Amino acid sequence: MKILLVEDDQPLAQGLAASLEDAGLLVEIAGDGRTADFLITTERYDAVILDLGLPDGNGAQWLSGWREQGIELPVLILTARERWSDKAAGFSAGADDYVTKPFETAEILFRLRALVRRAHGHAHPVIRIGDISLDTHSAQVTRAGMPVSLTAQEFRLLSHLVHAAPRVVSRAELTEHVYDGDTEPDSNVIDVQVSRLRRKLGSRSIETLRGQGYRMVSDNTAS
Structure with missing residues (x-):
């Protein structure tokens, strides 16, 4: 899961990003709306965490502009503002969920996973494809009821494929969602990861x- 965190409080942003990355997510940080606008229109993300109080405009205004452009990725608003009018403005601009500061990182993680899952049409936290199950809450994978041990990269790759199923996912899209933006993976790295997943x-x-x-x-019961 690749997340854009739009937050001008750098200590808070760095701390939250580190916690989410420890949970297996990829996180990029934008300190203002203008930077976020550029990244959202040039990169692919699974969801956005958006602060309302940005140095170059209200986050809800930036969000409204993205929705007008047809950008539909899930947006979780994160702010210290607790008034209902602020929450209403965020939802009216196109927000999908809302969390106030201070917050528990675990809650942010649960809400992000739920938003991404629902954006792909999955209501239940456990997504099943054939005899493979991926629990989006616990980040656990099983095959025929038996736990499967995966590396962080293998899990991100599998998670993206599972959420997207039955859609075909290009190698370029997988690369963007599995590897950090500053990393230039080898040309065959996705093929290698897929081969490892098939063995497990x-x-x-x-299917390639x-x-x-x-x-x-879905018919994956034969090895």
Whole structure:
């Protein structure tokens, strides 16, 4: 899961980003609305955490502009403002959820996972494809009821494929959502990760479509 955190309080932003990264997320930080606007229109993210009190305008105004442009990614507003009028302004601008400061990082994590899951049409926290289950709350993966041990990168790759299923996901999209923006992975790194996942989840679990990308296969009970 790749998140854009829009927060001008740098100590808070760095602390929250570190906690989310410890939980396996990729996080990029924007300190103002203008930077966030550039990143949102040039990069791919699974969700945005947006502070309302930005140095170059109200976060709700930036959000309203993104929605007018047709940018539909989930947005979680994070702010110290507790008045209902502020919350109403955020929701009216297109916010999907709202958390006030101070907050528990675990709550942010749960809400982000729920927003991303629902954005892909999954209501239940456990997503099942064939005999593979991914619990979006606990970040645990099982195959035929047995736990599967994955590296952080393997989990991010599998999670993106599972959320997107049955859509075909390109190699470029996977690279953007699995690796940090400052990292330049080798050209075959996705192929290597997919091969490792197949060894752990079954050879038929992930299908390769030449020239298009990869997708999860529901009939994956054979190895």
